[in-house]
Amino acid sequence: MRVLILAKEGQQSEAAAPPTPEAMAEYQKFNEELVKAGVVLEAGRLHPSSQGKRVRFDGKKRTVIDGPFAETKELVAGYWLWQVRSMEEALEWLKRAPYDGGTFEVREVVECEGM
Amino acid sequence: MKSSSARACDGADAITGRAVSESHRAIEAIWRIESARLVAGLTRIVGDFATAEELAQDVLVAALEQWPVSGVPEKPGAWLMGTAKHQAIDLIRRRQALERKHEEIGRDVERAQEGLDLDAAIDEEVGDDLLGLIFMACHPVLSREARVALTLRALGGLSTEEIARGFLVPVSTIAQRIVRAKRTLTEAHVRLEVPTGPERAARLGSVLEVVYLIFNEGYSATGGEDWVRPGLCDEALRLGRILAELAPTEPDVHGLVALMEIQASRLGARVGPSGEPVLLLDQDRARWDRLLIRRGLAALERAERLGGALGPYAMQAAIAACHARAATAAETDWPRIVALYDAVAQLEPSPVVELNRAVAVGMAFGPAAGLELVDSLVHEAALKSYHLLPAVRGDLLRKLGRYEEAGAEFERAASLTANVRERELLQRRAAECAADRMAG
Numbered sequence: 251m252r253v254l255i256l257a258k259e260g261q262q263s264e265a266a267a268p269p270t271p272e273a274m275a276e277y278q279k280f281n282e283e284l285v286k287a288g289v290v291l292e293a294g295r296l297h298p299s300s301q302g303k304r305v306r307f308d309g310k311k312r313t314v315i316d317g318p319f320a321e322t323k324e325l326v327a328g329y330w331l332w333q334v335r336s337m338e339e340a341l342e343w344l345k346r347a348p349y350d351g352g353t354f355e356v357r358e359v360v361e362c363e364g365m
Numbered sequence: 366m367k368s369s370s371a372r373a374c375d376g377a378d379a380i381t382g383r384a385v386s387e388s389h390r391a392i393e394a395i396w397r398i399e400s401a402r403l404v405a406g407l408t409r410i411v412g413d414f415a416t417a418e419e420l421a422q423d424v425l426v427a428a429l430e431q432w433p434v435s436g437v438p439e440k441p442g443a444w445l446m447g448t449a450k451h452q453a454i455d456l457i458r459r460r461q462a463l464e465r466k467h468e469e470i471g472r473d474v475e476r477a478q479e480g481l482d483l484d485a486a487i488d489e490e491v492g493d494d495l496l497g498l499i500f501m502a503c504h505p506v507l508s509r510e511a512r513v514a515l516t517l518r519a520l521g522g523l524s525t526e527e528i529a530r531g532f533l534v535p536v537s538t539i540a541q542r543i544v545r546a547k548r549t550l551t552e553a554h555v556r557l558e559v560p561t562g563p564e565r566a567a568r569l570g571s572v573l574e575v576v577y578l579i580f581n582e583g584y585s586a587t588g589g590e591d592w593v594r595p596g597l598c599d600e601a602l603r604l605g606r607i608l609a610e611l612a613p614t615e616p617d618v619h620g621l622v623a624l625m626e627i628q629a630s631r632l633g634a635r636v637g638p639s640g641e642p643v644l645l646l647d648q649d650r651a652r653w654d655r656l657l658i659r660r661g662l663a664a665l666e667r668a669e670r671l672g673g674a675l676g677p678y679a680m681q682a683a684i685a686a687c688h689a690r691a692a693t694a695a696e697t698d699w700p701r702i703v704a705l706y707d708a709v710a711q712l713e714p715s716p717v718v719e720l721n722r723a724v725a726v727g728m729a730f731g732p733a734a735g736l737e738l739v740d741s742l743v744h745e746a747a748l749k750s751y752h753l754l755p756a757v758r759g760d761l762l763r764k765l766g767r768y769e770e771a772g773a774e775f776e777r778a779a780s781l782t783a784n785v786r787e788r789e790l791l792q793r794r795a796a797e798c799a800a801d802r803m804a805g
Binding site: 285286287288291292331333335336338339341342343361 | 390391393394395397398441492599602603604605606607610611633656660
């Protein structure tokens with residue numbers, strides 16, 4: 251199964267400055283371990299929400315809203331797409347991640363019909 | 366080590382067998398993450414795969430007993446490896462007590478010592494051990510079936526029951542296969558090593574063959590009710606991706622990964638709403654997995670950059686890539702596919718390749734040209750009971766308006782396949798030919 255990991259890093263999600271080199275190195279080491287285990291399909295980081303947009307749908311009406319967005323805790327700073335055998339395996343991997351703050355959400359991707 | 370009865374009760378099977386509580390599921394997940402490294406490290410310490418696997422199973426049983434009570438340790442991998450090493454040392458001490466030959470003890474202790482000194486290294490430098498373990502599980506001294514079972518077991522961390530389910534054979538068959546394989550490895554004194562020199566290419570070939578066998582059994586199941594078993598494809602892909610990281614300079618590894626990624630991109634489109642097979646040209650390409658295609662094309666590029674464009678898997682991946690790049694079936698570059706099959710046929714001539722080539726020729730230059738090639742294969746001994754020969758022939762005959770002959774070929778193809786879904790598809794095509802005939 252595939253899971254999407256949404257990194258909700260709190261303040262860091264909105265920081266214009268990139269993570270410290272040490273933090274990046276730690277992250278890269280962990281990411282490498284995941285790649286070596288054949289887990290990572292895709293990974294990416296997002297720019298702060300100040301550069302983001304939202305489109306709100308209301309019937310036929312579309313409203314474009316400029317960032318930044320207020321709900322800092324819910325803002326996604328990065329994502330991973332993982333191939334794992336179970337939700338438990340995803341959790342066991344995620345627990346090993348070198349983070350000391352934030353909330354990481356694990357969501358299973360719906361497989362297409364016929365699978 | 367536990368008593369022999371506990372050892373006989375295979376730990377990995379104990380997990381799937383019992384009612385799985387939450388902590389058991391967590392342990393199972395941790396086991397899958399850690400078991401290959403554990404077995405590889407232990408094999409290096411104790412020298413012998415069968416013993417290492419036994420020790421690993423004991424460690425799993427210990428975790429199953431302790432963790433539900435004490436909680437999962439903060440670093441479960443380190444706990445498992447530490448416990449495993451203690452078991453290994455205990456074993457070696459017991460061997461000493463049994464007054465084995467002095468020289469052997471010397472070696473064992475040395476090895477154990479080495480293992481202990483490498484405490485940290487075991488977590489860091491497991492790459493070569495893992496690679497060695499793959500080569501060991503795919504050792505030519507073992508039968509092909511044994512290699513497949515052992516690879517899924519040792520590298521994939523799958524239980525005997527899961528492997529049996531994947532291949533639709535009784536659990537006892539797989540269990541026996543694994544027991545025999547372990548014995549064979551011990552008797553042949555197969556060591557944990559990454560082959561070098563001229564031996565390496567052949568040994569790597571065996572590894573890739575095993576991985577692709579696993580993939581193919583998932584991709585087009587040779588038997589049973591289901592047309593595809595994506596679980597096996599996932600396992601094979603994972604093994605391939607791991608291998609690509611462990612042996613990044615081997616072009617054929619990337620060629621195989623490319624082939625599997627691109628083929629797997631079609632898994633979702635390959636099965637209709639009621640489980641029936643959907644053939645390549647009839648598939649809804651919007652349902653092809655773009656991510657896997659992209660990964661596949663990147664892997665193919667990597668293989669080609671490493672000089673592996675003419676590798677057996679890279680060539681097939683290049684053919685698969687032709688389909689992947691075509692937005693619609695009509696846009697397929699058939700002449701290029703024919704040219705690629707020409708090259709494959711030159712490098713690795715086989716009747717199956719010729720048959721595939723005939724299909725491509727039929728698409729590129731018309732059904733009559735394809736049929737001429739297929740007709741030249743009808744007496745090939747290797748294709749005598751290969752259901753795709755009459756299936757292809759039927760298809761070409763139908764396109765030529767020879768419905769009666771086409772129907773008979775589809776009937777024949779249906780009688781030759783062991784897969785229920787495929788048989789239904791072929792019978793349906795035979796019926797369509799009958800309808801064509803009425804209409805014509």
